[in-house]
Amino acid sequence: GATVFTIANQKGGVGKTTTAVNLAAGLAGRAVRTLLIDLDPQANATSALGMEKREGGSIYGPLSGEGKASDKIVATRVDNLSLIPAEVDLAAAEIELSQNKDYLMQMKSCLAGLRRSKQFGAIILDCPPALGILSMNALAAADYLLVTLQCEYLAMEGLGQILNVVETLRSAGANKKLKVGGIVMTMYDSRTKLASQVVAEVKKHLPKEIFKTKIPRSVRLSEAPSFGQTAMEYDPGGSGTEAYRKLASEVMKRFKLK
Amino acid sequence: GATVFTIANQKGGVGKTTTAVNLAAGLAGRAVRTLLIDLDPQANATSALGMEKREGGSIYGPLSGEGKASDKIVATRVDNLSLIPAEVDLAAAEIELSQNKDYLMQMKSCLAGLRRSKQFGAIILDCPPALGILSMNALAAADYLLVTLQCEYLAMEGLGQILNVVETLRSAGANKKLKVGGIVMTMYDSRTKLASQVVAEVKKHLPKEIFKTKIPRSVRLSEAPSFGQTAMEYDPGGSGTEAYRKLASEVMKRFKLK
Numbered sequence: 162g163a164t165v166f167t168i169a170n171q172k173g174g175v176g177k178t179t180t181a182v183n184l185a186a187g188l189a190g191r192a193v194r195t196l197l198i199d200l201d202p203q204a205n206a207t208s209a210l211g212m213e214k215r216e217g218g219s220i221y222g223p224l225s226g227e228g229k230a231s232d233k234i235v236a237t238r239v240d241n242l243s244l245i246p247a248e249v250d251l252a253a254a255e256i257e258l259s260q261n262k263d264y265l266m267q268m269k270s271c272l273a274g275l276r277r278s279k280q281f282g283a284i285i286l287d288c289p290p291a292l293g294i295l296s297m298n299a300l301a302a303a304d305y306l307l308v309t310l311q312c313e314y315l316a317m318e319g320l321g322q323i324l325n326v327v328e329t330l331r332s333a334g335a336n337k338k339l340k341v342g343g344i345v346m347t348m349y350d351s352r353t354k355l356a357s358q359v360v361a362e363v364k365k366h367l368p369k370e371i372f373k374t375k376i377p378r379s380v381r382l383s384e385a386p387s388f389g390q391t392a393m394e395y396d397p398g399g400s401g402t403e404a405y406r407k408l409a410s411e412v413m414k415r416f417k418l419k
Numbered sequence: 420g421a422t423v424f425t426i427a428n429q430k431g432g433v434g435k436t437t438t439a440v441n442l443a444a445g446l447a448g449r450a451v452r453t454l455l456i457d458l459d460p461q462a463n464a465t466s467a468l469g470m471e472k473r474e475g476g477s478i479y480g481p482l483s484g485e486g487k488a489s490d491k492i493v494a495t496r497v498d499n500l501s502l503i504p505a506e507v508d509l510a511a512a513e514i515e516l517s518q519n520k521d522y523l524m525q526m527k528s529c530l531a532g533l534r535r536s537k538q539f540g541a542i543i544l545d546c547p548p549a550l551g552i553l554s555m556n557a558l559a560a561a562d563y564l565l566v567t568l569q570c571e572y573l574a575m576e577g578l579g580q581i582l583n584v585v586e587t588l589r590s591a592g593a594n595k596k597l598k599v600g601g602i603v604m605t606m607y608d609s610r611t612k613l614a615s616q617v618v619a620e621v622k623k624h625l626p627k628e629i630f631k632t633k634i635p636r637s638v639r640l641s642e643a644p645s646f647g648q649t650a651m652e653y654d655p656g657g658s659g660t661e662a663y664r665k666l667a668s669e670v671m672k673r674f675k676l677k
């Protein structure tokens with residue numbers, strides 16, 4: 162079956178979508194059949210892959226009991242990479258789900274069939290910048306949380322908050338086996354003192370979780386989404402692309418993905 | 420009385436807080452008595468000014484009918500700059516407010532006294548990265564929306580969404596006089612083609628709204644918040660600081676602030 166990764170951090174603009182898209186593309190490039198699910202009503206992962214937002218095309222229907230997650234899967238231009246796109250109505254899902262008694266477990270039950278099937282080796286969930294009901298659902302459904310942490314801002318404060326949420330979900334029994342899979346350091350600029358201070362601080366607190374691969378700040382990475390291309394398609398030899406390839410192989414090793 | 424500016428963009432990490440803090444500091448430096456209200460449960464504006472999150476210290480109480488906004492005002496180290504800090508519980512305000520029939524107008528009524536009084540010339544609201552109930556309340560209470568737009572990402576799609584929300588609030592009568600006060604282009608890197616393309620695109624669609632002042636990408640700007648300092652305090656002669664001073668005088672001229 163599939164290993165489910167949720168990429169979350171309530172802080173905005175810290176590289177969640179850039180990591181979701183390029184890690185997924187990196188795994189697909191290594192022949193791991195990967196499904197990316199866009200949970201952000203902004204649909205940035207959907208447009209970064211050159212795909213359209215379609216009304217009724219997202220996981221929103223299945224989350225509220227209409228249709229199956231597998232019906233929403235679309236192929237992308239990238240071999241081995243499939244997508245469930247986002248739609249604007251996903252924002253309404255937060256309010257609708259909150260009226261459901263089991264509001265935390267809807268994603269988990271939506272993905273149960275996909276997780277058991279041999280169709281995918283990895284399922285990656287891209288979250289919006291908030292610890293709202295959609296992100297909580299994604300955490301309750303995940304095997305591992307991957308946190309992207311920007312090296313430009315002493316973001317430890319936000320990190321503490323999301324780690325607390327993981328603890329609460331585990332102890333409340335919503336997801337007993339949820340683990341912090343890893344911390345991805347993004348937008349690393351080796352010319353600044355602050356970047357190495359943030360990395361050193363994270364290593365001190367979470368030595369086993371932090372990934373060796375650091376994602377450098379790279380203009381090409383920030384340009385690729387405007388053309389609906391992954392880093393591998395837009396800038397195959399670039400430093401950002403190379404880092405995401407390395408991250409993909411580090412993830413494959415750490416979680417024994419095939 | 421005071422002019423109320425809401426700084427919002429549902430896209431994360433586009434410089435909302437950096438602009439809220441440094442525009443407020445820039446106006447305060449020109450002797451405009453300024454109040455900054457932090458509406459983000461992450462409390463980034465609060466920590467960027469070196470202030471503590473305090474339970475019960477935010478606008479949350481007044482929004483749900485307990486206490487007055489003026490009771491929550493604290494002084495900062497910066498002359499002419501006061502703050503209503505954020506607290507983690509603000510995240511609960513979204514759910515609580517949604518159960519109130521007049522859920523959109525709570526912020527407007529909270530600020531009514533402060534707006535009429537001569538205490539402040541400008542009130543600035545820093546929003547979380549979402550178009551949830553807190554941001555909607557901030558828009559319903561504002562005279563002007565200021566949108567920060569990152570030059571690194573073809574962010575026009577998100578811009579269209581928030582402009583639609585403004586239209587809806589105006590036509591629904593929630594805030595008939597709300598105007599788009601301006602678009603602040605942030606993280607402008609003159610070495611990249613994409614940055615000038617994004618600026619040209621925004622100028623084409625919103626020629627009157629876009630501010631002349633562009634905020635350059637500057638490492639010093641991203642370091643200042645980790646030390647709890649404004650750009651003016653941390654890097655008085657820097658390019659980012661100079662840009663925010665220029666933006667402050669452009670805002671004073673455009674909105675006739677004293």
Ligand SMILES: Nc1ncnc2c1ncn2[C@@H]1O[C@H](COP(=O)(O)OP(=O)(O)OP(=O)(O)O)[C@@H](O)[C@H]1O
Nearest residue numbers: 173174175176177178179290348378379383431572
């Ligand atoms: N390593 C990098 N180097 C340069 N720019 C980057 C890098 N990673 C991301 N960016 C740019 O920074 C911005 C924020 O990244 P991204 O959208 O991936 O963050 P996010 O956490 O998903 O944001 P949100 O909170 O809105 O979902 C985008 O413009 C993106 O292109």
Ligand SMILES: Nc1ncnc2c1ncn2[C@@H]1O[C@H](COP(=O)(O)OP(=O)(O)OP(=O)(O)O)[C@@H](O)[C@H]1O
Nearest residue numbers: 173314431432433434435436437548606636637641
């Ligand atoms: N002009 C700039 N040059 C360099 N870095 C910047 C600039 N403006 C903001 N930053 C950095 O980019 C990151 C995002 O900025 P900021 O927190 O102000 O955005 P935001 O829109 O308020 O984010 P959120 O959506 O989480 O509220 C921060 O690390 C900040 O220090």
Ligand SMILES: [Mg+2]
Nearest residue numbers: 177178201205
């Ligand atoms: Mg994103």
Ligand SMILES: [Mg+2]
Nearest residue numbers: 435436459463
């Ligand atoms: Mg902010």
